[in-house]
Amino acid sequence: MADLSVKVAGVDFKNPVIVASGTFGYGREYEELFPLSVLGGISTKGTTGQRRTGNPSPRIAETPSGILNSVGLQNPGIDYFIANELPYLKEKNTTIVANIAGSTPEECAEVAAKLDGTDVDMIELNISCPNVKQGGAAFGTSCQGASGVTKIVRAATKKPLMVKLSPNVTNIVEIAKAVEAEGADALSLINTLLGMRIDIKTRRPILKNNVGGLSGPCVFPVAVRMVWQVANAVGIDVVGMGGISSAEDAVEMMMAGAKAVQIGTVLFNNPYAAVEIVDGMNRWCDENNIKSISEISGTVEKW
Amino acid sequence: MKYTQGKYPIVKKKTLAKEIYDLEILCPDIASVAVAGQFVNVIADGFTLRRPISICGIDKEKGTLRIVFEVRGKGTKQIATKNEGELIDILGPLGKGFPLSEYKTAITVGGGIGTPPMNEIAKHFGKNCRAISGFRNAAAVILQDDLKSFGAETILCTDDGSAGRKGFVTEALKDELSKEKPDVIYACGPNVMIKGVVDLAKEAGVPCFISLEERMGCGIGACLVCACRTVKNGEEYYAHVCKDGPVFNSEEVIF
Numbered sequence: 001m002a003d004l005s006v007k008v009a010g011v012d013f014k015n016p017v018i019v020a021s022g023t024f025g026y027g028r029e030y031e032e033l034f035p036l037s038v039l040g041g042i043s044t045k046g047t048t049g050q051r052r053t054g055n056p057s058p059r060i061a062e063t064p065s066g067i068l069n070s071v072g073l074q075n076p077g078i079d080y081f082i083a084n085e086l087p088y089l090k091e092k093n094t095t096i097v098a099n100i101a102g103s104t105p106e107e108c109a110e111v112a113a114k115l116d117g118t119d120v121d122m123i124e125l126n127i128s129c130p131n132v133k134q135g136g137a138a139f140g141t142s143c144q145g146a147s148g149v150t151k152i153v154r155a156a157t158k159k160p161l162m163v164k165l166s167p168n169v170t171n172i173v174e175i176a177k178a179v180e181a182e183g184a185d186a187l188s189l190i191n192t193l194l195g196m197r198i199d200i201k202t203r204r205p206i207l208k209n210n211v212g213g214l215s216g217p218c219v220f221p222v223a224v225r226m227v228w229q230v231a232n233a234v235g236i237d238v239v240g241m242g243g244i245s246s247a248e249d250a251v252e253m254m255m256a257g258a259k260a261v262q263i264g265t266v267l268f269n270n271p272y273a274a275v276e277i278v279d280g281m282n283r284w285c286d287e288n289n290i291k292s293i294s295e296i297s298g299t300v301e302k303w
Numbered sequence: 304m305k306y307t308q309g310k311y312p313i314v315k316k317k318t319l320a321k322e323i324y325d326l327e328i329l330c331p332d333i334a335s336v337a338v339a340g341q342f343v344n345v346i347a348d349g350f351t352l353r354r355p356i357s358i359c360g361i362d363k364e365k366g367t368l369r370i371v372f373e374v375r376g377k378g379t380k381q382i383a384t385k386n387e388g389e390l391i392d393i394l395g396p397l398g399k400g401f402p403l404s405e406y407k408t409a410i411t412v413g414g415g416i417g418t419p420p421m422n423e424i425a426k427h428f429g430k431n432c433r434a435i436s437g438f439r440n441a442a443a444v445i446l447q448d449d450l451k452s453f454g455a456e457t458i459l460c461t462d463d464g465s466a467g468r469k470g471f472v473t474e475a476l477k478d479e480l481s482k483e484k485p486d487v488i489y490a491c492g493p494n495v496m497i498k499g500v501v502d503l504a505k506e507a508g509v510p511c512f513i514s515l516e517e518r519m520g521c522g523i524g525a526c527l528v529c530a531c532r533t534v535k536n537g538e539e540y541y542a543h544v545c546k547d548g549p550v551f552n553s554e555e556v557i558f
Contacts, residue, residue, distance in 0.1 A: 025525035029546070032306055032523070045527070053541050058518040060528040062352050062378070069520070074527050074541060206518075216351050268520045269351050271308055271394060 002285030003292040004278065006040070008237045008259045009160045009185035011122050013095050015040040016254065016293055017278050020241055020264030021099035021124065021164075022046060022071065026085040027092065030267075034275050041095035043188075043262060044085070046126050048100070049107040051077040061197045061206040066216025066243070067265055068195050070209035073101055078111045082118055090119045097162065101126040105139065105149040109156040116157045123159045125150070125184075128166030128191035140166035140191075143178040150182040162186040162239065167219075167226055168194050176230040187230060188239040188262065190223045216265040219243045224256045231257020231298055245273065247280025257298040306523065307332050308394040314367060316387050319445040322374040323416065324383050325359070326391070331366030333395050339403060339423030340514055340550040343370060343395030344522035347378035353394060354378050355519050355545070357491070359419035359446075360426075368395075371419040371445065397522050398549045401512050403427045406486035410435060410479055411455075412472050412500050414492020418446050420514050424489050430454035433485065435475045437496070441466035473499035480507045487512065494558070501553040511553040517544040532557040 004015035018041035019030075025045050027036050036042065054074025061068045075081075078100070089096050098120040102108035112123055127140035127149055139145040150163055163179045165172060167190040176187055192213025197206045205211070223242025231238045240258030244250050245266035253261050266273040285293055315327035333343065337358055344353035360369030374380045385391055401424055408431045411421040418436045425432045432455040438444045440463045450457050458475050459467030468475060473496065476488075484507055490500040491514035504511035520526035524546025533542040533555045542548065542555075 023521070023526055025527070029521070029523040029525040033308065053539075054527065054530060056532075057528075057530045057541075059530055060352070060518045060520050060526075062350060065351065067351055067520070069526075069528055071527050071530075074530070265351065268522075268526065269346070269353065271521070271523070 002282055002290055004282060004285070006260050006294045008239055009122070009162065011095060011160050013040040013260055015278050016260040016281070017250065017274050018043055018095075018097065018239065018260055018262045019267065019274055020262035021126065023264035023267050026081070027089055030271060033271050037093040038275050038278060039094045040260060040278070041097055041121075042089065042092075043097040043099050043124055044081070044089070045075055046073050046099045046101045047075045047078050047081045047111065048073060048102050049078060049110050051075065051080070056208040058206060058208055059212070061212070063195065063197060063214060063216070064218060066214055066218035067268070068197055068207060068212040068214050069192070070207045070212035072209065078114050082114060086118055086120065095121045097122045097124050099124045099126055099164070105152045108149055109152045112153045112157040112159070112161075116159060120159060122162055123157060124162045124164050124188055125153050126164045126191070128164055140175070141169050143174055146175045147178040147182045150179045150184050154183040160185045162188050164191055165189040165230075166191050167222060167242075172226050173229050173233045176234050180234045180236050184236060186237040186239060187234065188241060189230060190219070190226050190242045193219055193222065215243065217243045217245050220249060224253060227253060227258050228256040228300065244277070247277045247284055250277050250281055251284055251296065254293070254297050255300045257300075259294070259297050305336050306395055306397055308392070310390040310392045313385055313387050313389055313391055316385070319371060320443050322383075323371065323445055324374070325369065325371045326385070327360075327367050327369050328391060328393065329365075329367050330393065333393065334361055334366050334368050335363055337361045337368060337396035338400035339427060340400030340420055341396040341398050342549060343368065343393045344397060344519070345370070345382055346392035347381040349381060350378045352378070352520065353522060354382060355397075355522060357420040357514065357549070358396065359422045361423060371416075373416040394522055398545055399547065401489055401514075401550050407431060408485040409433070410476065410485045410488050412476055412488065412490040412492070412496070413437070414472055414496040415439070415443065417490070417492030417496070417514070420491045421489065422446060422449055425450045425453045425455040428455065430456075432456070433458060433479055435460065435472050435479065437461070437472035437492070438466070439463070471499070472496060473503060476500060476503050480509070484509055486510070490514070498558045501556075501558070504553060512550050513553050513556065514549045515544050515551060515556070516549070519545050521545070
């Protein structure tokens with residue numbers, strides 16, 4: 001048994017496997033299948049200042065080795081989350097990362113401030129949702145937007161702050177540095193890649209939102225590359241995600257520079273994937289004489 | 304609500320009509336808790352998303368579930384290649400089923416591949432069920448003998464009149480309602496058909512429960528993709544077909 005525990009921005013995770021925001025709700029549905037305590041952490045469904053209804057259906061389409069989604073941040077609002085979901089989650093003996101979003105930097109700051117006095121272990125600021133008209137990726141695709149929202153949210157909370165980056169940018173390293181400069185404690189990447197599918201019979205996009213975010217195994221190499229570039233360019237911790245679907249993928253992502261990983265889309269295929277990835281990482285460590293999984297972060301040697 | 308995921312053997316496979324397959328799966332832990340109107344989320348090998356397929360039959364004694372599905376695309380085509388003796392990966396039973404026990408007489412309306420979920424309803428109501436089904440033509444007709452085997456009166460409609468009466472299920476429903484109103488109406492099929500059924504049920508003042516379909520992700524209510532416009536206590540919101548449905552009280556759904 002290897003030591004699977006990791007630290008991200010000083011926050012303890014019992015293992016490096018965090019379930020990704022938007023794929024796991026607030027945990028209740030998966031608890032029918034396994035105890036949530038086996039997870040390193042839960043990044044909760046992106047929560048905004050007010051309740052949001054989200055986009056019309058269809059919100060999902062299959063792609064080669066992945067999916068497109070356009071949920072549009074449907075959520076019950078931060079007050080509901082704090083009153084009704086957080087007390088339940090806090091009893092689950094896993095690390096709680098509250099994923100937050102907003103239409104304006106001020107909304108994001110207001111949500112962060114409300115979480116400040118709660119038991120969440122960490123805040124993950126989503127500046128990269130491609131599925132909402134205002135906010136979301138609008139902040140995350142320019143250095144100015146990304147640093148502006150990070151600055152105001154940073155000022156609003158003392159909680160460890162992780163900023164989730166968009167891959168839909170020319171240079172993700174510049175954005176990462178801008179966010180670091182404004183006081184982010186960690187970065188998580190990548191959010192989904194903007195994509196589109198068309199039904200050739202109806203000549204209509206499959207998604208009612210026309211476009212949506214691509215995730216799943218098809219984005220994994222893009223995610224590994226971006227995590228590697230960012231981890232080499234910043235001094236703060238990086239959490240890697242994007243298409244991880246096996247323990248080997250998780251190990252690869254950590255070698256690229258991630259301190260921990262998030263997994264999401266694979267859960268739709270195999271709801272036990274998170275549990276199996278934790279077990280698989282443990283086995284992998286034993287087979288490779290790794291005493292502590294945290295040793296492998298950033299150990300890729302480039303040619 | 305309790306669901307599980309696993310790989311279970313297919314114990315019987317039949318072709319019911321062109322591109323419509325009938326699988327009997329030995330999955331006692333799922334069958335033992337399944338109710339009429341629920342669905343299972345099925346792996347199509349090589350695809351990311353599972354395919355939601357409604358439950359057509361539940362045999363708690365044998366521990367089997369029966370699913371009947373139509374090949375609609377590449378995923379369902381892959382599932383259709385599975386044979387008796389092979390394992391199939393299913394997650395279920397999922398969603399909310401039909402409320403049955405508070406009613407004594409029922410009319411079911413199934414359109415095409417919306418017919419399979421009506422089977423367990425007919426089993427519950429027996430001779431107190433009138434089962435209206437509609438298909439494109441005689442070659443597409445399925446499950447009439449099954450519905451009859453429970454004692455239900457079957458009313459078959461086809462678009463071209465090649466079997467049963469010619470015309471839409473809504474016309475047959477209108478006739479049945481004028482003969483005698485049932486305690487409840489259940490419907491599953493294309494949205495335009497469901498809409499027609501709901502309007503007739505409302506006119507007749509009969510409660511109506513409808514089973515809806517939407518593109519799904521997780522199937523258990525976590526990912527929020529299978530949104531359906533509904534209204535509750537005067538407030539409009541997106542419910543989710545996988546967890547809040549697939550069966551909805553027709554009064555809650557906005558078409």
